[in-house]
Amino acid sequence: MNVKTTITLPENYLRYAEKMVEEGVFPSVSSVVEAGLEKMMHDDQASDPLTGMADEIRRRMELPRDQWIPWDGDGIAGRVKEKLKAKYEK
Structure with missing residues (x-):
C-alpha cells in the first residue's frame, strides 16, 4: 500500500x-x-552479524565437498583458543 x-x-x-x-x-x-x-533497509540487514554469518555458511555449503575444511572438533577449538590467547596477551 x-x-x-x-x-x-x-x-x-x-x-x-x-x-x-x-x-x-x-x-x-x-x-x-x-x-x-x-x-538503506537492505544495508541494515546486511550489517546484521547473524545475517552475514548465515550468508557465509550458505556460500560455503555450495562449495564442492573436496573444498570443505575437515572438522576435527577439539583441534579447531584448541587453535582458536591459542589465537585468542596470543591476541589478548599482547
Missing part, C-alpha cells in the same frame, strides 16, 4: 533526483527516494 506524504529535501538532493529522472534512470523523484530507502 502506498501512502502519500510530503518531504523536504536539500536543493542538491532534489536536483540530483531530478537529474536521475531526466536521464531515465528512475520514472519519478518518488522512485529515487524509494530506491534510497530500499538500499
Whole structure:
C-alpha cells in the first residue's frame, strides 16, 4: 500500500533526483527516494552479524565437498583458543 506524504529535501538532493529522472534512470523523484530507502533497509540487514554469518555458511555449503575444511572438533577449538590467547596477551 502506498501512502502519500510530503518531504523536504536539500536543493542538491532534489536536483540530483531530478537529474536521475531526466536521464531515465528512475520514472519519478518518488522512485529515487524509494530506491534510497530500499538500499538503506537492505544495508541494515546486511550489517546484521547473524545475517552475514548465515550468508557465509550458505556460500560455503555450495562449495564442492573436496573444498570443505575437515572438522576435527577439539583441534579447531584448541587453535582458536591459542589465537585468542596470543591476541589478548599482547
